[in-house]
Amino acid sequence: VTPSLRRVAGAPPAVIAHRGASADHPENTMAAFEAAWAAGASWLETDVQPTVDGVPVLLHDDSVERTTGSTGTVRALTSAQLAELDAGSWFLRDAVAAAADPNRDPSPGSDRPPTAGAVHRIPTLAQLLAALTPGRRLLLEIKGAHTRAQVAAVLDVLGRSGADDRVLVQSFELDALGHVRALQPHRPVGVLVEDVALDPVQLCRDLGAVAWNPWFGLLDERPGLVAELHGYGVAVAPWTVDDPAAWQRLDDLGVDGLITNRPGALVRRLAGH
Ligand code: G3P
Ligand code: CA
Numbered sequence: 001v002t003p004s005l006r007r008v009a010g011a012p013p014a015v016i017a018h019r020g021a022s023a024d025h026p027e028n029t030m031a032a033f034e035a036a037w038a039a040g041a042s043w044l045e046t047d048v049q050p051t052v053d054g055v056p057v058l059l060h061d062d063s064v065e066r067t068t069g070s071t072g073t074v075r076a077l078t079s080a081q082l083a084e085l086d087a088g089s090w091f092l093r094d095a096v097a098a099a100a101d102p103n104r105d106p107s108p109g110s111d112r113p114p115t116a117g118a119v120h121r122i123p124t125l126a127q128l129l130a131a132l133t134p135g136r137r138l139l140l141e142i143k144g145a146h147t148r149a150q151v152a153a154v155l156d157v158l159g160r161s162g163a164d165d166r167v168l169v170q171s172f173e174l175d176a177l178g179h180v181r182a183l184q185p186h187r188p189v190g191v192l193v194e195d196v197a198l199d200p201v202q203l204c205r206d207l208g209a210v211a212w213n214p215w216f217g218l219l220d221e222r223p224g225l226v227a228e229l230h231g232y233g234v235a236v237a238p239w240t241v242d243d244p245a246a247w248q249r250l251d252d253l254g255v256d257g258l259i260t261n262r263p264g265a266l267v268r269r270l271a272g273h
Contacts (some may be wrong), residue, residue, distance in 0.1 A: 001165045002188045003137045005043075005235035006212050007256040012270040016139055017041040018240050019060060023261040026091035027067065028058045029120040033128060037136060039264030043257065044136070045239070047143035048125050052149045055079035056157055058127040059154075062144065066090070068122070079124065082262045088120025125154065131163035138164035139213075139237070139259070141192065142171040142180075151179035155187075170213060177207050192239075193218070200225055211235040211256075216246060219253060226253045244269060 008011055020032025021039055023119050028046055034086075047060045050073060059082075062073045068085040098104050133140055142154060156170035158164045169248055170190030171177050190211030191203060200212050212229050219226065226236050237257030238250055247258055247269060260266050 001270045002168050002210075003166055004140075004247060005190070005233070005237055005256045007169060008193050008235075011167045013251055014043050014237070014271065015263050015266050016043040016045050016257045016259040017263035018045045018259045018261045020044060020046070021261075021263050024042075026088040026120050026174045028123070029087050030123050030127065030131065031088070031118065033048075033123075033131065035264045040267035041263035042135075042137060043053045043139050044127065045139045045141065045259050046149070048154055049074045049143050049207050050153060051082060052076055052147070053078045053080075054150070054153055056154045057082055058125060058128060060143065064122075082122050083135065085122060086119065087122050088118065089269070091120075103217060125157050126161065129157065129163045130168075131188055132161070132163040132166055134166070136166060139190065139257075140166045140167055140169050140171060142173060142176045145173055146176040148179045152174055152183055153181065155183055168211065170211065174207070174217075179207070181208055190235075190237075196222060196225075200229060201210065201232055203268065204232065209234065211237060213237045213238060213239060213259070216241045216250060219250060219255070226255055230254065 014042045017036030019027035021035035022032050024217055025032035025035050033044055046058045051057055060073050061236055064070050064072055064085060067090055068087050069090055071083050083105060133269060168190055169180055170192055172192040180189055188210040188211050189208045191207055192213050194215045204212055212234050219238055229236050232233055235256040238255055239246060239257055239259035241258050241260050242262050250258060
């Protein structure tokens with residue numbers, strides 16, 4: 001069984017924390033994930049990639065440079081090398097600089113300020129799954145091209161975790177989704193898109209996808225797609241939406257989830273505060 005993203009009639013859209021509570025904490029770290037849950041998010045979104053020794057780890061970029069200050073790509077480094085890297089200092093430095101900027105947006109965005117001095121590491125997928133207790137759900141993006149063996153390694157970690165029934169796998173990579181379907185034909189998947197070059201309904205049918213998750217601007221251009229996809233039982237969860245006006249517009253369209261860097265602010269908004 002895989003968790004359903006479909007919105008229950010009368011309920012608000014699911015709050016899906018993009019790379020964790022990444023507006024306020026270093027993205028894709030356990031601290032960002034824990035902060036998202038503490039803020040009331042029901043889902044996390046994160047990105048999985050293989051290390052050179054085949055361990056699925058959670059990092060968005062190909063390169064470790066932006067978020068660790070080190071060099072190299074995830075796929076060229078070992079899990080042991082990645083485990084040594086500092087995945088948090090860059091964020092704290094930027095946060096301090098932003099706080100000192102006299103032109104900064106004074107609106108409070110912070111759910112819980114990051115803790116100076118804490119050490120943040122790049123988590124493995126297994127590490128996150130160990131914290132995925134019942135009630136916590138994961139929208140797991142297979143990031144970048146994956147061979148069948150690399151997809152199999154992700155599914156293997158899911159299968160061993162005891163939390164697999166709380167995970168929905170998604171990807172922009174149609175080949176990777178094809179590998180998932182070939183390896184586990186009954187596993188539902190989501191498809192990520194940034195355009196409508198492929199007909200959304202046909203694409204979901206071809207992939208057996210239960211979710212079609214677009215860049216949110218596509219729904220401003222094609223608002224009718226939400227109802228159309230719902231007609232085929234497909235959920236829609238746009239990314240990455242941090243603006244309250246857009247939250248409202250998309251909520252009104254009936255989207256099933258909102259993928260946001262600001263889960264705490266969205267939770268409060270949906271609760272009417
Ligand atoms: O979940 C969708 C969103 O994360 C896709 O964009 O670049 O942030 O992985 P990106
Ligand atoms: Ca992602």
